[in-house]
Amino acid sequence: MSVILVPFDFTEVANCAVDHAANIAKDLEIPVVLLHIINKDTRELLNVYKVTNELVNEKLQEKVDEFSNKYGVPFEYEAREGSIFSDIAEASEDHNAFLVVMGTHGRHGIQNLFGSYARRVITSSKIPFIVVQKRLYRPYKKIVTPLDDTLESRQKIKWAIYVSKLFDATIHLKVRSDKIDPIYPVKIRTILSKVEQLFKANDVKYIVDYKEDEDTGSKKFAEQVIEYAHSIDADLILIMTDPDHVNMFNFILKPEDEIMLFNDYEIPVMAINPRDLNFTYVGF
Known part of the structure; x- marks a missing residue:
């Protein structure tokens, strides 16, 4: 058990x-x-x-x-x-x-x-x-999931589907914008389209926050995620250790993930490591 x-x-x-x-x-x-x-x-x-x-x-x-x-x-x-x-x-x-x-x-x-x-x-x-941190439990109904064009983000979507089912939650996708790389908007739109197809196929409730020309100033993406999570009164943030950087002993948390992990709003964070999921879903 x-x-x-x-x-x-x-x-x-x-x-x-x-x-x-x-x-x-x-x-x-x-x-x-x-x-x-x-x-x-x-x-x-x-x-x-x-x-x-x-x-x-x-x-x-x-x-x-x-x-x-x-x-x-x-x-x-x-x-x-x-x-x-x-x-x-x-x-x-x-x-x-x-x-x-x-x-x-x-x-x-x-x-x-x-x-x-x-x-x-x-x-x-x-x-x-x-x-x-010190915030007591409340049902995890609003779960913020950061999304960009990395492998980590795409693997995390499998977990987002699983967690949404587990807690009967709505996934709030916070999508990174990039005004410098001219190719990025095309890549992220393609990824986002596939993610939305997967969510719909698996009956996942979701909301997307993506502004292609968003002016984020000097804020790191992790800081944007935290502010977005705070603005919607999120119950949980979903992050993933970096599947591209694994040594023989353990997985790696990127600095941006640590910012979210110890956020000042004390929003609980679910940290997942890359591994196979033993549940059935549509896609991938």
């Missing part, structure tokens, strides 16, 4: 991640697993304050009971010693996780797990991540 995995360290943002995970799990009728990782620094701190493993487990069980009663969803926990950079990915495979929901303090967070190192955790796993 699949589960939703939540890296949990008893912080406010971890509780927010639990709120998102529990509501998703309720709709999907699957349990949530709290994963508490004790790394070297944490172990040293626990030793200083004479906190035993038994006490850690007791506190985690209290949270499991609290969240189970609050959300009406089965909760479990696992405490393991190791590294956040490898053990979250390993635990997601061990538990057959469908999704990881992780809280973050943002790009410059105080704690390693929920700060700028979050991107390393995300790219070490093949499992999709939803990254949240």
